[in-house]
Amino acid sequence: MRDVAIVSFAQSPCLAANRQDDMAEILLPVIREAMTAAGIERDDIDFIASGSHDFFEGRTFAYIESLDAVGAWPPISESHVEMDAAWAFAEAWAWLQLGQGDIALVYGVGRGSLAQDLGQVMPAQLDPYFLAPLRPHPDAIAGIQACAMVQAGLTSERHLAEIVVRSLDSAVENPWAQTSGHVTVDELLAAPYVCSPLRAHDVSPTGDAAAVIVLAAGGKAAELAERPAWVRGVDHRMDTHYPGMRDLTTSDSTRIAMKRAAELAGFTAQDVEVAELHTEYSHQEPLLTAALGLNGAQINPSGGPLAGHPATATGLIRIGEAAHRLLAGEAGCALAHATNGPALQQNLVCLMEAG
DSSP states (O other): OOOEEEEEEEEOOOBSOOOSSOHHHHHHHHHHHHHHHHTOOGGGOOEEEEEOOHHHHTSTTGGGGGHHHHOSSSOOEEEEESSOTHHHHHHHHHHHHTTSOSEEEEEEEEEGGGSTTHHHHGGGGSOTTTTGGGOOOHHHHHHHHHHHHHHTTSOOHHHHHHHHHHHHHHHTTOTTOSSOOOOOHHHHHTSOEEETTEEGGGBOOBOEEEEEEEEEEHHHHHHHOSSOEEEEEEEEEEOOSOGGGSOTTSOHHHHHHHHHHHHHHTOOGGGOSEEEOOOSBTTHHHHHHHHHTOOSOEEOTTOOGGGOBOTTTHHHHHHHHHHHHHHTTSOSEEEEEEEESTTSOEEEEEEEEEO
């Protein structure tokens, strides 16, 4: 295996709506920031991978617009995933393992505010015969999972409120957060339900933002960063498409991905100091914590998705935020998690170590 590291990370503020700027205008300043931090020029990049979603843009091949921000000349290898950009990150990491280049740039653009009713867009990813025709709201499916967690004694409504309070308090220090502030558990528990046992604050606020990560291999990474965040293990798995066919109180795909990533990395979640989890709903934190085997790690010090959720960029931001702690010398080992699909259907785990 080739040593590959994250050498820079940048993101734009998560805004409730940003319809005045096109995809390239949102992305270009972030790409420039990431490239400047790594000390590279456009010609130094060997591979570009991106993630976005045509459903959110309301048009096919919407990501082509983003290429205006990365440039079309000189021609290089380029790829795109129609899902969270964390999976574009996994592809870039695998591409560098092939030894065909030394530097890769990964970006994600989330524009969830463009959809007039995102709740009616998301059911398109469900089973087309039984679930999609019913048009269940994503919060309703999450509510079923949260209810199962509460009934199984794995969490409680007060515990969920405590998670939200911690997340929003952490986000006060994060200039990219969409939502932050000091609230109390009792204030949150007094709020009305969205889908019992979930309240509005238990649901991550959808916003618009872009995120960029620069990866480099071997000695090139050591040249570009004083303290590279070495990617020691990456794996992603998926559970069955139909949520009614799985135990919603656990996540087998997360557990399997964690096991494989740990085998590659040579260390486990027990050794991790910081964990950035892609929790679009508050109840997913205790579920993922158990599936990953986390013990004592600081979870979502950035505030996590509960402070801002730019769909299709959120998972990549988790990887970037975890790497940021290593690049800044604030931790030695970190874990990042990303998810895609209803009720944690697809899950990716990335283990990193400071150089």
